[in-house]
Amino acid sequence: MATCDFCGRTAEDGAATLTWTTAVENGRQKTFCDQCSREHLRAMEGKLDSEFW
Template structure:
């Protein structure tokens, strides 16, 4: 199964550096699990921590 960033579409490869795999962020929204790549997570960390709905980002 391929994991993609919900914001930019970046692909998380299974064989990449373990520290890069751990930098991906998961979130649950409406029962679905969405993933954010490290760059998108950094760009939106305040929105994520403030629990703003993703349509506000």
């Protein structure tokens, strides 16, 4: 089961996470659901840590 590190949304099916994104922040891998990924795409492209979104 995967959990979005930004909003807490969960996905039990591995196929459901194919559209999710991952990032490494401060040495930790973070996972973001497709909805959060779309909403914060510019911040991700700018390599801002999720705490600044």
